[in-house]
Amino acid sequence: MSGPAPLGEWLRGTGPDAEVSICTRVRLARNVQGYRFPTRMTSEEAAEVDRFVCSRLTSAETGLDLSVVHLHDVPKIDRQVLIERHLISRELAGADRARSVAVDDDECISIMVNEEDHIRAQVFHSGFQVEATYRDALRIDEAVLRVIPIAFSEEFGFLTSCPTNTGTGMRISAMLHLPGLVWADDIERASNTAQKIHLAVRGLYGEGSRALGDFYQVSNQVTLGRSDEQIVEDVRVAVARIIAWEREVRAALLDGDARARTLDRVFRSLGVLQNARILTSDECLGCLSAVRFGVVQGLLPDLTVEQVNRVLMHAQPGHLQQFANAELTAVERDRRRADSVREILTRSHG
Amino acid sequence: MSGPAPLGEWLRGTGPDAEVSICTRVRLARNVQGYRFPTRMTSEEAAEVDRFVCSRLTSAETGLDLSVVHLHDVPKIDRQVLIERHLISRELAGADRARSVAVDDDECISIMVNEEDHIRAQVFHSGFQVEATYRDALRIDEAVLRVIPIAFSEEFGFLTSCPTNTGTGMRISAMLHLPGLVWADDIERASNTAQKIHLAVRGLYGEGSRALGDFYQVSNQVTLGRSDEQIVEDVRVAVARIIAWEREVRAALLDGDARARTLDRVFRSLGVLQNARILTSDECLGCLSAVRFGVVQGLLPDLTVEQVNRVLMHAQPGHLQQFANAELTAVERDRRRADSVREILTRSHG
Numbered sequence: 001m002s003g004p005a006p007l008g009e010w011l012r013g014t015g016p017d018a019e020v021s022i023c024t025r026v027r028l029a030r031n032v033q034g035y036r037f038p039t040r041m042t043s044e045e046a047a048e049v050d051r052f053v054c055s056r057l058t059s060a061e062t063g064l065d066l067s068v069v070h071l072h073d074v075p076k077i078d079r080q081v082l083i084e085r086h087l088i089s090r091e092l093a094g095a096d097r098a099r100s101v102a103v104d105d106d107e108c109i110s111i112m113v114n115e116e117d118h119i120r121a122q123v124f125h126s127g128f129q130v131e132a133t134y135r136d137a138l139r140i141d142e143a144v145l146r147v148i149p150i151a152f153s154e155e156f157g158f159l160t161s162c163p164t165n166t167g168t169g170m171r172i173s174a175m176l177h178l179p180g181l182v183w184a185d186d187i188e189r190a191s192n193t194a195q196k197i198h199l200a201v202r203g204l205y206g207e208g209s210r211a212l213g214d215f216y217q218v219s220n221q222v223t224l225g226r227s228d229e230q231i232v233e234d235v236r237v238a239v240a241r242i243i244a245w246e247r248e249v250r251a252a253l254l255d256g257d258a259r260a261r262t263l264d265r266v267f268r269s270l271g272v273l274q275n276a277r278i279l280t281s282d283e284c285l286g287c288l289s290a291v292r293f294g295v296v297q298g299l300l301p302d303l304t305v306e307q308v309n310r311v312l313m314h315a316q317p318g319h320l321q322q323f324a325n326a327e328l329t330a331v332e333r334d335r336r337r338a339d340s341v342r343e344i345l346t347r348s349h350g
Numbered sequence: 351m352s353g354p355a356p357l358g359e360w361l362r363g364t365g366p367d368a369e370v371s372i373c374t375r376v377r378l379a380r381n382v383q384g385y386r387f388p389t390r391m392t393s394e395e396a397a398e399v400d401r402f403v404c405s406r407l408t409s410a411e412t413g414l415d416l417s418v419v420h421l422h423d424v425p426k427i428d429r430q431v432l433i434e435r436h437l438i439s440r441e442l443a444g445a446d447r448a449r450s451v452a453v454d455d456d457e458c459i460s461i462m463v464n465e466e467d468h469i470r471a472q473v474f475h476s477g478f479q480v481e482a483t484y485r486d487a488l489r490i491d492e493a494v495l496r497v498i499p500i501a502f503s504e505e506f507g508f509l510t511s512c513p514t515n516t517g518t519g520m521r522i523s524a525m526l527h528l529p530g531l532v533w534a535d536d537i538e539r540a541s542n543t544a545q546k547i548h549l550a551v552r553g554l555y556g557e558g559s560r561a562l563g564d565f566y567q568v569s570n571q572v573t574l575g576r577s578d579e580q581i582v583e584d585v586r587v588a589v590a591r592i593i594a595w596e597r598e599v600r601a602a603l604l605d606g607d608a609r610a611r612t613l614d615r616v617f618r619s620l621g622v623l624q625n626a627r628i629l630t631s632d633e634c635l636g637c638l639s640a641v642r643f644g645v646v647q648g649l650l651p652d653l654t655v656e657q658v659n660r661v662l663m664h665a666q667p668g669h670l671q672q673f674a675n676a677e678l679t680a681v682e683r684d685r686r687r688a689d690s691v692r693e694i695l696t697r698s699h700g
Binding site: 260264276278335338 | 610611613614617618620621622624625626627628685688
């Protein structure tokens with residue numbers, strides 16, 4: 001791979017409802033007929049599946065124009081960068097079987113090979129666009145089915161390693177920025193409401209990850225027994241409700257007596273990011289959340305969402321180390337992070 | 351009084367050792383012959399002394415060109431402003447007897463009438479200049495003695511209300527900014543050392559005041575049994591030692607690994623002052639201390655000591671309320687303070 005694009009699709013910062021919804025993702029779990037699931041394969045089988053799937057994904061018949069990264073050939077820092085760009089999962093990065101990822105130039109599509117399933121295809125669209133992302137996922141699924149024999153049961157649907165994915169094998173996620181709900185102490189209520197209608201609410205990097213920077217991933221919990229269309233509609237309606245709730249809370253935070261406190265928080269956060277010489281990842285994300293809120297609400301006309309997203313991307317440990325072209329200690333990273341953030345946020349934007 | 355000058359002598363920000371020593375003050379306690387001390391006077395006696403002393407201080411014979419403010423005629427906010435400018439004490443502001451202050455245009459000289467003693471003359475010189483300030487105090491003392499009969503005993507010297515002032519009646523203070531000693535946790539050791547050689551270490555507003563913003567007042571404890579010249583020399587030597595200590599610690603804070611942490615502290619503090627929309631007095635002084643350190647150490651070339659001193663002065667409650675021409679609640683002051691500080695620190699300076 002010739003170095004990733006500056007910002008992947010998921011951080012493009014455009015699309016509908018982009019002031020609350022960072023991006024929409026559809027993920028499909030698929031497995032190759034006639035092979036055991038990755039967690040039970042021998043290393044020889046894994047290598048065979050990896051070779052086979054990668055060669056088929058890059059064949060002209062798919063019409064997808066993907067580049068393959070064989071993860072066993074890739075240094076740790078570069079794998080970390082791929083995680084941070086949401087192109088691979090932590091699990092795939094850390095596995096020791098043969099494994100790969102196939103990515104398109106815009107980082108709209110990423111297909112992981114030998115993750116929990118043989119094939120995990122992801123499509124990203126920035127903003128909140130469940131239907132468009134779903135249609136794109138269908139296109140990719142058809143391409144995959146055209147070139148690879150996929151395990152399917154008339155009774156259960158697509159067969160997957162974990163039963164929660166069996167059926168459509170589809171998970172739709174919206175990556176949401178919810179500072180309003182967090183600051184107004186409504187986030188737990190919002191999260192409980194979502195869970196009641198079978199949505200999972202997680203941190204930005206999926207299961208078990210903390211909700212840093214007020215970023216949340218909201219996705220459907222189950223796939224079995226629901227049609228694709230039902231899932232798409234369920235997620236669309238439920239997430240639209242959360243987005244509306246976030247908008248209401250934001251309006252209240254910018255009204256009356258609350259306004260001064262909100263402005264104070266936004267500007268102080270900008271002050272930290274533009275001035276700190278030592279900056280931990282947690283503090284950076286916390287401040288960045290307030291600054292993103294400030295930018296999308298029109299409080300910081302000198303800054304753009306693109307700058308905020310560049311910070312979100314480049315302040316991460318993998319990106320910092322890739323840029324430095326060296327492994328860095330936590331202390332070194334905190335200094336480099338501060339320098340990099342200042343540079344991005346004080347640079348004039350054209 | 352036709353409105354105080356923008357910055358009094360004590361905040362001029364110039365003079366020797368000004369990067370550590372804000373200013374030097376000499377204060378003389380004197381009493382008028384034939385009257386009881388202010389704390390024991392009747393209100394008629396107080397009014398008589400006040401009238402007599404003020405008329406003598408403004409007579410041409412003194413050569414001092416002082417303006418008198420009769421404090422019983424002055425609204426509370428304006429008295430607060432006089433305290434904040436170090437022209438009167440809290441005690442004088444709060445007393446209910448007839449009382450006044452005579453001030454020169456530059457706010458170098460302030461003579462309080464009917465404080466703890468009938469006459470408390472103060473002279474300020476910015477920076478660290480014990481001898482020059484002492485010589486100036488002598489000049490004022492001679493002028494006072496020329497026009498007012500002063501209580502003096504051959505045995506004890508000048509008679510004063512509190513025995514600790516009897517003798518020369520002189521207190522010499524250096525107003526020091528000691529962020530290095532505070533940050534390096536050496537301030538208690540420095541303070542103990544000073545006390546061993548009979549110096550008092552206090553907050554900026556004298557007895558009982560907290561050392562906000564790392565500002566300290568170091569002064570001689572006793573006056574009885576020491577000559578003026580001995581006191582001047584004692585204070586000069588001892589304070590010079592503290593200044594040297596502070597300089598050493600500052601150098602260490604800007605060296606090696608400590609440097610990044612120090613820069614981080616300085617720039618974050620600037621970030622708060624330039625961005626906050628709500629700012630308490632305590633936080634303001636804490637940040638201002640770091641910024642003053644940054645400016646005098648050459649870390650913040652875009653800012654001047656004059657700007658720092660303007661913040662120090664104008665962010666105070668009395669000044670904020672005088673400027674607003676209204677009594678303000680604490681919440682209102684915290685907002686006005688933030689606005690005023692931002693305005694001073696972001697204004698380009700000619």
